[in-house]
Amino acid sequence: MDYFLQQMINGLTLGGVYALVALGYTMVYGIIQLINFAHGEIFAAGGYLGVIFLSFLTANGFMETHPGLGVGLSLVLSMGYCAMLAMAVEKVAYKPLRQSSRLSVLLSALGMSIFLQNGLMLTQGVYDKAYPTEFTHGGFDFGAIRVSYMQIGILAVTALLLVALNTLVFKTRMGKAMRATAQDKVMSALVGISANKVISMTFAIGACLAAAAGIMVGLYYGSVRYDMGFVPGIKAFAAAVLGGIGNITGAMVGGLIIGMVEIMAAAYLPMGGQYKDVFAFVILIAVLYFMPTGIMGENVDDTRV
Amino acid sequence: MTRGSRVWMLFALAMGWLFLLLWPLLGIHPDGALTFAEAFAVWWKIALAALCCFVVFRLSRLGVFDAVTRPLARLTRGVGRVYSSSPKWMFLVPLMAFALAYPFFTDRYAQDVAVNVLVYICLGLGLNVVVGLCGLLDLGYIAFYGVGAYTYALLSLHYGLSFWLCLPICAAFAAVAGCLIGYPTLRMRGDYLAIVTLGFGEIVRIVINNWMTLTNGPNGILGIPPPSLVVPVISDGGLVLETVVMRQLSYMYYIILALAVFTVVAVRRLNFSRIGRAWEAIREDETAAELMGVNTFRFKLLAYAMGAVFGGLAGAFFAARMRFVSPESFTFIESAMVLAMVVLGGLGSIPGVILGALALVALPEVFRQFELYRMLVFGGVMAVMMLVRPEGLWPAARMGKRSDDEG
Numbered sequence: 001m002d003y004f005l006q007q008m009i010n011g012l013t014l015g016g017v018y019a020l021v022a023l024g025y026t027m028v029y030g031i032i033q034l035i036n037f038a039h040g041e042i043f044a045a046g047g048y049l050g051v052i053f054l055s056f057l058t059a060n061g062f063m064e065t066h067p068g069l070g071v072g073l074s075l076v077l078s079m080g081y082c083a084m085l086a087m088a089v090e091k092v093a094y095k096p097l098r099q100s101s102r103l104s105v106l107l108s109a110l111g112m113s114i115f116l117q118n119g120l121m122l123t124q125g126v127y128d129k130a131y132p133t134e135f136t137h138g139g140f141d142f143g144a145i146r147v148s149y150m151q152i153g154i155l156a157v158t159a160l161l162l163v164a165l166n167t168l169v170f171k172t173r174m175g176k177a178m179r180a181t182a183q184d185k186v187m188s189a190l191v192g193i194s195a196n197k198v199i200s201m202t203f204a205i206g207a208c209l210a211a212a213a214g215i216m217v218g219l220y221y222g223s224v225r226y227d228m229g230f231v232p233g234i235k236a237f238a239a240a241v242l243g244g245i246g247n248i249t250g251a252m253v254g255g256l257i258i259g260m261v262e263i264m265a266a267a268y269l270p271m272g273g274q275y276k277d278v279f280a281f282v283i284l285i286a287v288l289y290f291m292p293t294g295i296m297g298e299n300v301d302d303t304r305v
Numbered sequence: 306m307t308r309g310s311r312v313w314m315l316f317a318l319a320m321g322w323l324f325l326l327l328w329p330l331l332g333i334h335p336d337g338a339l340t341f342a343e344a345f346a347v348w349w350k351i352a353l354a355a356l357c358c359f360v361v362f363r364l365s366r367l368g369v370f371d372a373v374t375r376p377l378a379r380l381t382r383g384v385g386r387v388y389s390s391s392p393k394w395m396f397l398v399p400l401m402a403f404a405l406a407y408p409f410f411t412d413r414y415a416q417d418v419a420v421n422v423l424v425y426i427c428l429g430l431g432l433n434v435v436v437g438l439c440g441l442l443d444l445g446y447i448a449f450y451g452v453g454a455y456t457y458a459l460l461s462l463h464y465g466l467s468f469w470l471c472l473p474i475c476a477a478f479a480a481v482a483g484c485l486i487g488y489p490t491l492r493m494r495g496d497y498l499a500i501v502t503l504g505f506g507e508i509v510r511i512v513i514n515n516w517m518t519l520t521n522g523p524n525g526i527l528g529i530p531p532p533s534l535v536v537p538v539i540s541d542g543g544l545v546l547e548t549v550v551m552r553q554l555s556y557m558y559y560i561i562l563a564l565a566v567f568t569v570v571a572v573r574r575l576n577f578s579r580i581g582r583a584w585e586a587i588r589e590d591e592t593a594a595e596l597m598g599v600n601t602f603r604f605k606l607l608a609y610a611m612g613a614v615f616g617g618l619a620g621a622f623f624a625a626r627m628r629f630v631s632p633e634s635f636t637f638i639e640s641a642m643v644l645a646m647v648v649l650g651g652l653g654s655i656p657g658v659i660l661g662a663l664a665l666v667a668l669p670e671v672f673r674q675f676e677l678y679r680m681l682v683f684g685g686v687m688a689v690m691m692l693v694r695p696e697g698l699w700p701a702a703r704m705g706k707r708s709d710d711e712g
Contacts, residue, residue, distance in 0.1 A: 035496050052333045059337025085326055091319075093688045097695075103442065104695040106499070107648050110641050111687025118681035123330040230637065234503060241500055274515040281504030288497060289489045 002144040007267045008260075013151045013220070015259025016158035020213040021236035022243070022251040023165060024206025030182040030246035031202050033102070037109040038089050039210060040233020041116035042082050046211025047218040047228060048120060049078035051129050058132040075157070075215055079208040086207030087200050089116070095196070113229075121226040128223040154216045161212055162252060165205070169248060178202060182246065231277060235262075238284040244294030253295065258283065316359055320352050404562055408555035416554050418670050420626065423561040424619050425662040427568045429646040430655065431615030434572060436644065437653035437701070438581060439608035440588030442499040444640055445486070445506020449479040449613040451513060451635035453620025458526045458630045459519070468532030468625050472618060479617025480610040482509075487609030491602055506640055514632040525631025529624050532560060557626050564622055568615050573655060575611065584608055585653075638680075645687050651697030660698050 021043050028036045053074035057063050063070040093112045097105045139148035169175035180188040181198045189195055217232065218224045239258040243250025258280045266276040287295065324344070331344040364370065388396070408416055432446045453475040460466045460474065486505045490498050513520050520526065531552050538547045551557065575581050583604045586594035595601045624630045642665065650661025669679050 029496075033496070035499065049329060052329055052335075055335035056333050056337055056339075059335060081326070081329060084322065088319075088322055088326060093691075096692050100691070100695050102496075103648065103652075104691040106442070106496075107645065108688045108691040110644075111684045111689075111691070114638070114641065114680055114684030115688065116684075118678075118684060120330075122677060122681060123327075231507075234500070234507070237500055238504060241497060245496075271515070275511060278508050278511050281501075281508050284504055285489055285501055288493060288501060292492050292497065 003267070006145050007263050009145070009147055009151060011260035011263035012256070013154050013259070014263055015256035016155060016162075017213045017217055017220075017255075018232070018236050018239050018259045019252045019255025020158060020161060020209045021232060022239040022255045023162075023248065024210045025237045026240040026243070026245055026248060026251035027178075027202050027206050029240065030248075031178065031199060032094070032098075034094065034105050034109060035237065036094075036203075036206075037106075037113040037233070038086075038093075038116055039206065040229035040236070041113050041120070042086050042089075042207045042229070043210040043214045043217075043233060043236075044120060044224065044226065044229030045085055045116065046078050046082045046207075046214030047224040048124055048129065048214075048226075049081050049211065050074050050215035050218050051131055051224055053077050054132050063132065071153075071219075075212060078215055079211045082207040082211035082214075083204035085116075086203040090200060090203045095199075117227060117229065124226060126226065128225050130223045131218050133219060133222050150220055154220065157212060157216065161209055165209065165248070168205070174198075174201060235277075235280045238280050242284055242287055242294055244296040247294070247296045250294060250296035312363070316356075320355065323351065324348050408558050413554060416558050418667055420554070420558055420561055422662055422666045423558075423565045424623060425643065425646060425666050426565045426659050427561070427615050427619035427622075428643045429650070429658040429662050430568045430572045431612045431619070432643050433612075433647050433653065433655070433658050434575065434584075434615070435608050435612035436647055437658075438576060438588065439584040439605060440591075441605060441608060442496075442502070443609075443612070444499050444503035444637070444644065445509070446502075446612070446616060446643055447635045447637075447640040448486070448506045448509035449482055449616030450620040450623065450639070451509055451630075451632075452479045452482045452613075453617030454624040454630045454634070455513065455520060455526075455620075456617070457621040457624045458529045461530050461625075462526065462528070468530075468621070472621055475617045475621035476614045477617075479613040479620070482617075483609040483611075483613030484606055486613075487606045491605050503637065503640075506635075506637060510632050510635050510637075513635070520632075523632060525629055525633075527629050529628045529630065531628060532556075532625050557622075561622050561626075564618055568618070569655060569659075572615075576653075576655070580604065580607065588653075642683075645683075649687075649690055649697055651700040654697065654699050654701035657697050657699035657701065664698070 021039070024039050024042070025036060028034060028039070054063070054070065057070045057074065089112055093108045094105060097108055139146055139151070167175075169178060177188070177193045177198050178201065180191075180193055181195055185195055188198075213232075214224075214229075217228070235258055236255065239254035240251045241254070242257060243252070243254030245251075261279050261283050262276050265272040265279040269275075272279075327348050328341070328344040331347060332340050334340065365374070407419060411419070428446070428450060431449070432443065435441050435443045435446070456475045456478045457468070457471045460471050461468070466474070486502065490501050490505075493501060514523055516522070531550055533548050533550045535546050535548050537544050539545075551560070583594070583599045586597065586599055587601055587604060591601055623634070646661035646665050647658055648661075649664060650659065651657025665683070669683070672679070672682075675682075
């Protein structure tokens with residue numbers, strides 16, 4: 001039982017991270033129907049920026065005096081950086097292709113993903129970069145269950161960001177504009193919503209969430225790699241599809257399911273640890289086979305999918 | 306503000322933005338130092354190149370280069386007309402002669418590149434069946450290549466089967482894999498299909514990577530026998546059958562050339578058969594095709610299987626030539642590469658795919674000294690090509706727009 005609860009918490013942590021990345025996919029897909037392949041690379045860039053800022057702060061002795069503030073500052077700076085990066089990618093690679101076929105935009109996104117990945121490799125090197133993680137040791141013990149400060153931090157930041165996003169999308173004017181554009185671009189343009197602004201905003205918000213996820217993954221595992229964006233990226237996309245793409249709540253649920261399944265499979269199935277990356281896709285294919293629009297997807301006619 | 310100055314202001318803004326993006330990656334050091342020189346050294350080169358491109362772009366917009374581009378456009382049109390009006394064999398015969406004579410006047414390196422190009426032509430044409438003809442976006446195509454390669458590697462090592470016997474078996478195994486992947490995805494369309502095929506590709510790679518007892522995992526399989534041929538040789542005693550082990554690169558070149566020619570002919574025959582028409586109907590409008598009596602279920606499955614066959618053949622060849630297989634060779638980036646060939650060349654167009662394979666495999670060899678930047682440029686070119694020529698280098702003659710592209 002204790003073991004199960006421990007795995008539950010691990011799964012929740014991982015699922016929260018997937019959910020953050022999945023939101024970026026689902027929001028962009030909801031508005032311009034594009035699988036933003038470069039999103040995984042934004043996530044990796046977020047992780048790298050985290051290393052860069054944290055190392056800088058550690059070297060200057062800032063982390064010793066204000067560890068919490070230092071992490072928070074790195075998080076915010078890295079989120080801001082990734083927002084700028086995502087808006088640049090959108091302007092360069094997606095905006096000129098608004099009127100072209102699906103496949104062209106998809107390939108442009110694929111190209112952008114390869115470009116960013118290699119850009120990261122060229123500027124940061126091919127080897128793993130270690131996070132300065134002296135401040136992450138320790139945790140609470142509840143009986144036999146151990147929850148590290150790291151996990152609490154990740155869960156808290158994830159929850160905070162998810163609440164902030166929900167407020168933004170469902171309570172503010174900007175969120176209303178985003179929902180309107182997602183539903184009908186022409187009509188929302190007629191009532192004076194600038195589609196370009198909304199799309200830029202969507203990319204920026206998604207990138208912020210991905211950057212936060214990147215830092216947390218980096219802190220959790222202790223290092224980052226230039227190609228770390230690909231596998232979590234497609235798993236997060238699988239999570240978005242699983243929840244019903246374009247649906248924000250769905251992406252959160254999908255992310256949690258994928259994280260849980262992965263951890264539980266690794267813990268309980270024979271050879272589960274080696275094959276853990278497979279389960280995300282197996283569950284995706286299984287769900288899509290019976291529910292072609294995902295768990296929370298709208299019940300649309302086949303032709304629109 | 307005039308339009309002209311506005312454009313330049315946006316350009317300056319973009320360059321400033323680029324510097325802001327570059328600086329944290331290059332200018333903040335883990336030892337706590339901040340520098341600007343390194344980021345600037347990279348930035349000004351990019352800025353200068355971008356400025357040149359931008360100036361050329363603006364000038365061509367103003368029509369400065371019309372004197373050059375107009376006659377050039379007329380020339381390409383003229384060449385196109387001559388090409389389409391003269392019989393095809395006039396171009397095919399010299400081309401085939403060149404391909405056959407190729408190993409006699411080139412060195413090892415050039416043959417190596419040619420073999421690579423031919424392997425990718427097979428792969429590209431196979432994927433072209435799925436994506437170009439049937440309109441099913443497959444992002445896990447390289448899995449079939451892997452299935453073919455591992456099938457040959459295992460059969461030849463454990464059961465001593467010859468390469469020629471293995472070829473059809475590899476093709477059959479790949480076709481079965483194609484059906485296995487195709488069957489659950491038949492109800493999905495567009496982007497859902499893309500992500501599920503991507504997932505399948507990853508599943509195959511992870512399984513190969515982890516099934517230690519069968520595939521030797523990440524270490525790969527070593528010592529795969531090369532193909533051999535039994536040829537009659539006239540020696541002093543009369544006619545004797547002798548086994549020639551085709552270890553030389555030029556032998557391998559002819560094998561893959563034969564496979565590539567087979568693929569071209571097969572894909573062409575498929576394209577202009579009833580099956581090909583059905584595929585194209587599905588590509589253009591699946592619902593309409595179904596209403597007109599096309600059994601979309603069967604034809605989509607067939608497209609997967611047929612596409613996989615060519616991937617499997619290329620895979621078997623790959624294993625025989627490298628004499629080593631490992632999961633490293635079957636990553637997503639390879640799938641992306643093959644897809645990029647198909648789309649750069651022109652969806653559904655056989656000469657286009659061949660051109661795409663040439664452009665993406667042979668051209669980078671010319672720039673070997675920039676090895677580090679190769680993938681960076683590849684990604685960039687992929688994005689830029691979509692902006693300037695989304696229909697590909699050599700578009701197919703019959704090509705419509707998918708009905709679900711609207712909106």
